[in-house]
Every structure is written in C-alpha cells, then in structure tokens.
Amino acid sequence: MARYDSAGNGRRLIGWATPDSGPNRAIAGLQNIRNRARDAGRNEWAAKGARSRWATNLVGTGILARPKIADTALRAKLIALWDDWSEECDADGVLDLYGLQALVARNWIEAGEVFVRLRPRRLEDGLAAPLQLQVLEAEMVPLLDTDSAPGLAPGHSIRSGIEFDAIGRRAAYWFHRNHPGDATTTSIGTADLACVPADQVLHIYEPERPGQLRGVSEFAAILPKLRGIGNYDDAVLHRQEIANLFTFFVTRPPEGATPTPDPLSGGLVETGPDGVPIAPLEPGTGQELAPGEDVKFSSPPDAGTNYGDYMRNQHQYVAAGSGIPYELLTGDLRDVSDRALRVILLEFRRHCQQRQWHILIPQLCRKIRRAWAKSAWLAGRLTQAEFRHALQVEWAPQGWDYLHPVQDVDARIKEVRAGLKTRSAAILEKGDDPWAVEAEMAADNARADALGLKLESDPRANGNCMHEDVSPSARSSSIEKGVRISSATRTYDQ
Incomplete structure (x- = not known):
C-alpha cells in the first residue's frame, strides 16, 4: 500500500514523539517560554539584536496615516488634529504614537503578543481627542480557563484569559489589576481580575494555527540553542582565563641535598603562604639552573581552531530561526557579494511587509x-x-533606503513613465505624503519666483513627462543645479 514514509513507525522514526495537541494545548507552558524569551532579550546579544532589528524594520520612525481626500482644507484639518493627538496619546505620558508602535513591535516579537487598551478620557482633560492608549504586556492577561466566574454572563466562557460569548465571539479580556511580576501576590482568582470589553482592547499577535488564541514568542524555537551557545561560549571564555594563568614548575634535587640559590631570582627561594617555594618570573630573565634543577612549563588549553567557524554556524541557525538574515543580525559580511546581499535584504523586506500589512496595520x-x-x-x-473622511487613509510604513541609489531611482522613474506605477504610489513607498511633496514643490517654485532666482529649467523634468532623450546623468546634473519643477499637466509617454 502506498503511503508517506513520514507516517511510518520504523527504526528511523520510532523515537519521534508526536502529540496530536490542538492549537491551544500545544502552547502549554507559554509563560515559561515568555520568561525565558525575556531573559534572553536581557542577557543574550543575539536575542536582543533580533528583537531590535525586527522592531526597526517593521516600524522604523513610524507607520503613518495619509488621508486620501482631495479637499485641501479638510485634509489639513485631519492631519493637524491627528498630529496633535499623536503627541499626547500615551496614557503613561512617555512616548508618542510612533514610539508606542515601536514598543508594541518589540514586545510582540519577544513575548509573542501584546495588548493595547483604549482609554477614553474626559473632555475637560484638554486632549486633541478624548482618548489615550495603554500598552500592556502579555502577562497582564492570565492563561485562565473557566466556565463560571463572578460576573460571567450565561453561556459565556473564559479561555486563555479571553471571554467568549455563546457563539464564539470575543466579548472581553480579563486583566490583572497590576502586573503579576510586580505585584506582591500572584493570585489569578477572578476577584483579582478586571474585565475589559473586547472593543476596548487591541490584541496584537500572529496566529500560526487556526483557532490559536494567544501568541508565542518569536524566539521559542531557538531558546534551547541560544542557551547552549551561551554556555559553550562561557566555557571557552573561562578556559582562556585559565590559560592566562601561565606558570612553570622548578624541580630540585631530593631532600638532604645542598640548598642552592633561587635559579631565577638569584636570592633565597621565596615561599607562598603555605610554605611552598615560589620562583618569580621577570621580563627578559635569562638564568642558568643549578645542577640537578629543571624547569617545566604548563600547557594551557587554547580556544580551538574551529571555535570561530562553530560559533558562526550556530548563529546562522539562530538567525534563521528568528527570521533575521545572519548578515543583518551579526554584521558579518564575509564572503557576501553585493548581489547576494541585495537578494537577502529583499527577501527580508518582503517578510517585513507581510507582517506590516497582515499584523501591525490591521x-x-x-x-x-x-x-x-x-x-x-x-x-x-x-x-x-x-x-x-477621517477613516479614508493610506498607511505608509517608513520607506526602505535604496540599495543602489542611481539604479533604483532610475528604475522607479521608468516605472512611473511607463504607467506601471503612479507617482503618488512611488512617493508613498518612500514613506512620504504625495500631497505634502507637491505642496513643497509649489512652495519652492513660488519662493524661487518671488526671489527672482534664475534657475535652469526643463519642462520635461517632472515625473511622468520625462522623455527618453533626457539621460539619468543629465537629470542628476540638472537637479544639482536647481531645476525648477514644472507645474505643467503631466502626460504619459507613448
């Protein structure tokens, strides 16, 4: 009968334990994983570096909201109101909106999930909008399962700290009133918990299986290896510390023989606290030994010739398990060509975009x-x-820097001219606002006219109406000389 080899129970697979756990039973021990992930983030450079690289590339300086409406006045009003609120939205009064985005990304990667509570405020609080955000760690929602609790509505149940109604919708989250790691008690009785409606809580995590309720740390698969690498590295370090304790041994004639001066110092033999003779070693010493005496030097161990290759291979596994390119995690660019590095970064950026548009933005x-x-x-x-109108926005993560500025810019210009991409889309990819860019262009042109500046002009130097006879080098030269941006109607080349 035809079957998959992996379904058999032969000698090769007989020791492979494969429990048929569901998506939520499979993450039993989740708090243990979190504790170890947070410890690795504090003490292991690879875990801390991976967390930082993910947050930097997912959020950067911020994921911005760009209104899509054409009404200039309303657009300006919405942007101003949003910007004012962004500066005061943190319930803890520490970060702005974009700092909170980075905080969320770091905690999501490290702990596997993070919560943001929407905190309505009073009108008299004087905020641009009466709302603030409170970022809460994953530990604030206990892994509590129960079908009966004080205040629990009929037909409702709590799974992993999340309350579900009779038809399986998320109705509320049960939070510790204080962080269990800071509180004096660690009780998770329902009397010690606060029930927060689900529409006031944002749960940021990446489910890996359908029906998975809580998130798992990005480092779950590499924590044992991180621990092993750290122990190995510490052992090598201590071995080298021992190797630095360089010593030698002087053998003398049997007892009863005539005492001789110390062969190295020339004086009497020195002794340590335990009365054992010590022969000091000084730089540049050259000394003949007395008859019958001999010197034997210790042979301390070294780090081993394969230490560097071994550590490099291990950190390649760690990088792969954390989703970060090895070169980006470690800064080790040995034997990596320009072309290979471009492929590596483009693949990582695709992964970042997937997480931006599937997790952070929605x-x-x-x-x-x-x-x-x-x-x-x-x-x-x-x-x-x-x-x-305020809900009609385009989200613009911070744009990626060019890998090859001249080639990348020229390719983008050709895409716009060929009608494969709009100029607005090209600007949004860089994380800029097309409306703001055009307003700045108009302001620059008006200021140049008002000052009577005589700038070299090319009416075709504006985005879509660039012609083939204008070479990239000529365009760069014109821009450096201060070309005035044309306000003529743009048309696509045929």
Whole structure:
C-alpha cells in the first residue's frame, strides 16, 4: 500500500514523539517560554539584536496615516488634529504614537503578543481627542480557563484569559489589576481580575494555527540553542582565563641535598603562604639552573581552531530561526557579494511587509485610527461627514533606503513613465505624503519666483513627462543645479 514514509513507525522514526495537541494545548507552558524569551532579550546579544532589528524594520520612525481626500482644507484639518493627538496619546505620558508602535513591535516579537487598551478620557482633560492608549504586556492577561466566574454572563466562557460569548465571539479580556511580576501576590482568582470589553482592547499577535488564541514568542524555537551557545561560549571564555594563568614548575634535587640559590631570582627561594617555594618570573630573565634543577612549563588549553567557524554556524541557525538574515543580525559580511546581499535584504523586506500589512496595520493602526476618529466625532472635534473622511487613509510604513541609489531611482522613474506605477504610489513607498511633496514643490517654485532666482529649467523634468532623450546623468546634473519643477499637466509617454 502506498503511503508517506513520514507516517511510518520504523527504526528511523520510532523515537519521534508526536502529540496530536490542538492549537491551544500545544502552547502549554507559554509563560515559561515568555520568561525565558525575556531573559534572553536581557542577557543574550543575539536575542536582543533580533528583537531590535525586527522592531526597526517593521516600524522604523513610524507607520503613518495619509488621508486620501482631495479637499485641501479638510485634509489639513485631519492631519493637524491627528498630529496633535499623536503627541499626547500615551496614557503613561512617555512616548508618542510612533514610539508606542515601536514598543508594541518589540514586545510582540519577544513575548509573542501584546495588548493595547483604549482609554477614553474626559473632555475637560484638554486632549486633541478624548482618548489615550495603554500598552500592556502579555502577562497582564492570565492563561485562565473557566466556565463560571463572578460576573460571567450565561453561556459565556473564559479561555486563555479571553471571554467568549455563546457563539464564539470575543466579548472581553480579563486583566490583572497590576502586573503579576510586580505585584506582591500572584493570585489569578477572578476577584483579582478586571474585565475589559473586547472593543476596548487591541490584541496584537500572529496566529500560526487556526483557532490559536494567544501568541508565542518569536524566539521559542531557538531558546534551547541560544542557551547552549551561551554556555559553550562561557566555557571557552573561562578556559582562556585559565590559560592566562601561565606558570612553570622548578624541580630540585631530593631532600638532604645542598640548598642552592633561587635559579631565577638569584636570592633565597621565596615561599607562598603555605610554605611552598615560589620562583618569580621577570621580563627578559635569562638564568642558568643549578645542577640537578629543571624547569617545566604548563600547557594551557587554547580556544580551538574551529571555535570561530562553530560559533558562526550556530548563529546562522539562530538567525534563521528568528527570521533575521545572519548578515543583518551579526554584521558579518564575509564572503557576501553585493548581489547576494541585495537578494537577502529583499527577501527580508518582503517578510517585513507581510507582517506590516497582515499584523501591525490591521490589528493596531486601523483600529487606533477608527477609535480616534470616533472619539473626536463624539467630542465635537469632527462632524459626522468629517468622521467618515477621517477613516479614508493610506498607511505608509517608513520607506526602505535604496540599495543602489542611481539604479533604483532610475528604475522607479521608468516605472512611473511607463504607467506601471503612479507617482503618488512611488512617493508613498518612500514613506512620504504625495500631497505634502507637491505642496513643497509649489512652495519652492513660488519662493524661487518671488526671489527672482534664475534657475535652469526643463519642462520635461517632472515625473511622468520625462522623455527618453533626457539621460539619468543629465537629470542628476540638472537637479544639482536647481531645476525648477514644472507645474505643467503631466502626460504619459507613448
């Protein structure tokens, strides 16, 4: 009968334990994983570096919201209101909105999940919109399972600290009132928990199986290896410390023989606290030994010729397990060509974009934007029509730097001219606002005209209407000389 070899129970696979756990039983011991991941983030450079690299590439300086409406006045109003609120949105009063985004990304990668609580405020608090955000660690929601608890509605149940209604929808989250790692008690009784409606909580995590309720640390698969690498490296370090304790041994004639001066110092033999003779060693010493005496030097161990290769291979495994390119994690660019590095970074950027658009933007950014717009509308900062327009935004993560500036810019220009991409899309990819860029162009042109500046002009030097006879080098030269941006109607080349 035909079957998969991996389904058999032969000699090769007989010791392979494969429990048929569901998506939530499979993450039993989740708190143990979190504790070890946080310890690795504090004490293991590879874990700390991976966490930092992920947060830097996922968020950078911030994932921005760009209104898509054409009404210039309303657009300016929405941007100003959003920017004012972004500076004061942190319930702890420490970070702005984009700092909170980075904090969320770091904790999501390290602990596997993080919570953001929406905290409505009073009008008299004087905020641009009566709403603030409170970032809470994964430990704040206990891994509690129960079908009965004080205040639990009929037909509701709690699984992994999340309350579900009778048809399986998330109804609430049960939070510790204080962080269990800081509180004096660690009880998880329902009397010690606060029930927060689900529409006031953002749960940021990446489910790896359908039905998975809680997130698992990005480092779960590499924690044992990290521990082993650290122990091995410490052992080598201590071995080298022992090797630095360089010593030698002087053998003398049997007892009863005539005493002789110390062969190295020339004086009497020195002794240590235990009365054992010590022969000091001084730089540049050259001394003949007395008859019958001999010197034997110790042979301390070294780090081993394969130490560097072994550590490099191990950290390649760690990098692969954490999703970070080895070259980016360690800075080791040995034997990596320019072309190979480009392929490596492009693949990593694709992974970052997947997580930006599948996790951070839908689970965090969009929900924060909707809550902000709703609170501003209820507070009278926006009308109902403006509220609907406030939700019409394009999200723009920070753009990637060019790997090859001349080639990359030239390729982007050709895409725009060929109609494969709009100029707005090209600007958004760099994390900039097309409307703001065009406004700056117009302001620059107006200021140049007002000052009577005589700038070299090329009416075809504006995005879509660039012609083939204008070479990249000629365009670069013109830009360096201060070309005035044309305001003529743009048309695609045929």
